[in-house]
Amino acid sequence: MDTLSPNDVKKLNSNKGLTSLLINETINLQKTIRYVDYESKLKKLQVELIKLQTCIIDNNERVIVIFEGRDSAGKGGAIRRITERINPRHFRIVALPRPTEEEQTQWYFQRYVKQFPKAGEIVFFDRSWYNRAVVEPVNGFCTIKEYEIFLNHVNNFEKMITESGIQLVKIYMSISKKEQNKRFEELKNNPLKQWKMSKVDERAQDLWDSYTAYKNKMFENTKKGGIPFKVIKANRKTDARAEAIDYLLDKIPYDKDKEV
Numbered sequence: 319m320d321t322l323s324p325n326d327v328k329k330l331n332s333n334k335g336l337t338s339l340l341i342n343e344t345i346n347l348q349k350t351i352r353y354v355d356y357e358s359k360l361k362k363l364q365v366e367l368i369k370l371q372t373c374i375i376d377n378n379e380r381v382i383v384i385f386e387g388r389d390s391a392g393k394g395g396a397i398r399r400i401t402e403r404i405n406p407r408h409f410r411i412v413a414l415p416r417p418t419e420e421e422q423t424q425w426y427f428q429r430y431v432k433q434f435p436k437a438g439e440i441v442f443f444d445r446s447w448y449n450r451a452v453v454e455p456v457n458g459f460c461t462i463k464e465y466e467i468f469l470n471h472v473n474n475f476e477k478m479i480t481e482s483g484i485q486l487v488k489i490y491m492s493i494s495k496k497e498q499n500k501r502f503e504e505l506k507n508n509p510l511k512q513w514k515m516s517k518v519d520e521r522a523q524d525l526w527d528s529y530t531a532y533k534n535k536m537f538e539n540t541k542k543g544g545i546p547f548k549v550i551k552a553n554r555k556t557d558a559r560a561e562a563i564d565y566l567l568d569k570i571p572y573d574k575d576k577e578v
Contacts, residue, residue: 352556356557356560359560360399360563363560363563363567364399364402364403364563366563366567366574367404367563368404368405368578369574369576370567370570370572371404372572372578373572373576374438374570375408375438378437378438379485380435380436380437380485381435381440381441381484381486381487381570382434382440382441382443382479382485382486383442383443383487383489383566384443384445384446384448384486384488384489385442385446385489385490385491386491387489387490387491387492387552388491388493388529389498389502389519389522390501390505390514391491391492392491392493392552392555392558392559393444393491394413395559396552396558396559396562397411397442397444399559399562400563401442408439408440409439409440409441410433410439410440412433412441412442413443413445414433417429426447435484447468447472447475448536450464450465451465451472451532451535452532452536455532456525456529457518457521457525472539472544473539473540473544473545476544476545485570486545487548487566487569487570488547489547489548489550489565489566490548491550491552491558491562492549492551493551493552494553495523495526497553498522498523498526502515502522550562550565
């Protein structure tokens with residue numbers, strides 16, 4: 319590797335740098351330096367998130383942030399980094415299970431509307447109504463007619479949301495097929511994380527091209543007057559998490575000079 323600068327040596331000798339070196343099986347100085355830089359940036363971003371949340375609470379604002387993306391793209395990890403320092407009484411993370419028999423008879427958006435924020439609250443959807451845009455048609459969980467009705471309605475649905483005063487932020491985490499396979503193998507081999515692999519996940523690699531086609535149709539549909547997704551390349555988790563926070567801070571106005 320290149321010669322280390324005095325600043326690099328300082329980073330390696332820090333508590334986070336030494337911890338990173340010790341917990342990894344192989345020593346990678348450049349990776350450790352990137353990790354220390356990420357942790358430093360993350361701390362600053364999380365301070366800004368506290369300012370953002372304080373303004374949302376003070377102004378009785380309502381915010382929805384939805385995370386979509388490939389299986390194992392890091393949606394949950396990004397949400398955890400966003401929420402780990404903010405006030406837990408003023409946000410919720412929603413990851414809905416498969417709809418019940420009763421919910422299947424209701425208006426498709428109804429169970430999501432039930433989770434919408436009250437004044438001064440942020441709701442994070444770890445997958446959202448966009449299940450019907452990609453996951454459901456790819457896996458045969460909805461009919462073609464149901465899928466087409468969704469595409470015809472979703473832009474107007476989101477227009478209703480935003481015109482009611484709710485701020486809506488949409489993020490899509492994107493990873494390569496190779497990276498997804500690597501993460502799946504890590505999950506399968508980790509007894510503490512094996513539960514994360516679902517039957518849908520197990521088919522994701524075989525259905526990769528189908529996911530791609532429906533994903534592109536979803537993006538194309540937003541061009542018909544909808545709210546676009548912020549697409550974040552998430553092969554490197556730390557960069558993706560920081561970019562997601564940066565985007566959220568950019569989309570929701572707040573007092574950057576507020577003391578916390």
